[in-house]
Amino acid sequence: MTSSRTGFWILALLVILGNWLLIQTPIYGLTRPLPEWPIAFDLLVMLPLLYIFIHRKVRKKALLGGISLIAFGILVGAIIIPSEHQQIWTHFISWRYVLLAFLVLAELTLITFVIYALLSKRRSSINTLESQDEYQCQTESRLHQLICSTFGPSITTRFILLEMRMWLYCFGGKRRLQITADKQAYYYDKQYENASTQQGFLFLIGAELPIAHVLIHLYSPTLALVITALSVYGFCFLVAEYRATLYRPISISHDVLHLKYGLLTNTKIPLNQIASVQPAKQGVKAQKGRWRFKGSGDVNVCIQMKPHSILQGLFRQEHVEEIYLGVNNPQHFIQELNCAAGA
DSSP states (O other), X not given: OHHHHHHHHHHHHHHHXXXXXXXXXXXXXXXXXXXXXXXXXXXXXXXXXXXXHHTTXXXXXXXXXXXXXXXXXXXXXXXXXXXXXXXXXXHHHTTHHHHHHHHHHHHHHHHHHHHHHHHOOOOOOOOTTTOOOSSEEHHHHHHHHHHHHHHOSSHHHHHHHHHHHHHHHHHOOTTTTTEXXXXXXXXXXXXXXHHHHHHHHHHHHHHHHHHHHHHHHHHOHHHHHHHHHHHHHHHHHHHHHHHHHHHOOEEEOSSEEEEEETTTEEXXXXXXXXEEEEEOOSOOOOOTTEEEEOTTSOOOEEEEEOTTOEEEOSSSEEEOSEEEEOOSSXXXXXXXXXXXXXX
């Protein structure tokens, strides 16, 4: 299946490149209208159907991927086809407002769903296979299970989970998140003033938002609304990241290290894949096979993985050799993790 996926994306790239080269050839130039139907067939029919066929065993993933490829194909066609030659493509482009409305509706639905979960007093039973974590955010776990069971494993699901965590920690306080923790929860808010630095950035950005909106509004009211909306969205993400730093710690269970660092990281690391844990020097550079999680602080723990360790990243699986972390109490974390992993 992996080779089929790789082959598909190589084919998709070649199809886009081939159509672009076809448009650039002098045979069409400006002497006659450019035929759009071959490009439309390649981008809007052939590639989506081929993707659906490859992923036919996972119907939800195949359908969502096919629809996404059609939307992407419309965007690619609008870019590579000269505007003076666009005829049927102008009708496709007009649907961008429908797509935008759909995305806004989906975002509002997710926000409503998160707020309802926060206001709900029920503590639903949580599947023990999904939550062996000694630290537990009850609300996040409920939503995580519901989204995964509804959409299945896919990149789209991981996007939705990321958005869910963003709005959950943006709106939710510690009580609403229904957090329980034990002594094996390891926080990272105080390491090198991590949370305090984030709080300072939030203050500066929040103070700048209305000023920037007024200045841009003098030039273009429409542009001001668009930029301010995007800025508010980014501000909500930073607020959620700050609260996740406070309320979403790393934890150790019987056989898994639950690596939760801010909003983006949500990885389970089998303890039997850990070779050693030791203190880390500051200023570690990024490189292939190395993960770094330090927030606005710096690293102080190095986890050496055993050879050929494959971990699930944000959007794909990656070969990982080292993981560098910044935690509040590195010596205690190193001691406990070495003991749990038998390193």
